[in-house]
Amino acid sequence: MPPVWLAGFAALAWWQKTWFPRGSFGPVWADLLGGLLVGGGLILLGLAIFEMRRHRTTVIPHRNADRLVTSGIFKRSRNPIYLGDTMILAGLILYWDAVLALPLVPVFVWVIERRFIVPEEARLRQRFTTAFARYERETRRWV
Numbered sequence: 369m370p371p372v373w374l375a376g377f378a379a380l381a382w383w384q385k386t387w388f389p390r391g392s393f394g395p396v397w398a399d400l401l402g403g404l405l406v407g408g409g410l411i412l413l414g415l416a417i418f419e420m421r422r423h424r425t426t427v428i429p430h431r432n433a434d435r436l437v438t439s440g441i442f443k444r445s446r447n448p449i450y451l452g453d454t455m456i457l458a459g460l461i462l463y464w465d466a467v468l469a470l471p472l473v474p475v476f477v478w479v480i481e482r483r484f485i486v487p488e489e490a491r492l493r494q495r496f497t498t499a500f501a502r503y504e505r506e507t508r509r510w511v
């Protein structure tokens with residue numbers, strides 16, 4: 369489950385800042401930007417879950433979707449939940465001043481893409497053939 373991966377990566381960042389405090393992002397701007405990223409990520413998660421619930425389809429990654437959701441926040445990103453998770457991780461790293469943990473963000477994105485996004489899109493492509501092909505052309509994966 370993606371929240372477990374997010375928690376694991378966040379724990380690694382926290383571990384780094386606690387046991388190997390190296391460098392600094394700066395005094396106030398990192399806290400502010402970190403807070404904005406965490407808040408923005410939570411808002412994205414909420415909007416995406418609301419839209420999926422409104423269309424009565426699952427938010428569980430390995431289950432088959434009943435409907436292809438292309439409205440709301442899904443007009444801007446095919447994966448707003450994963451984008452929100454990534455924003456939360458980056459925000460926590462900034463807020464905690466975990467400079468050495470910054471490379472965890474692209475590693476997290478890579479894990480999420482390989483483990484969740486690629487299989488999900490394959491299932492959606494198989495189930496909603498033409499509708500998903502059009503959606504894939506019109507909407508970017510991340511932003």
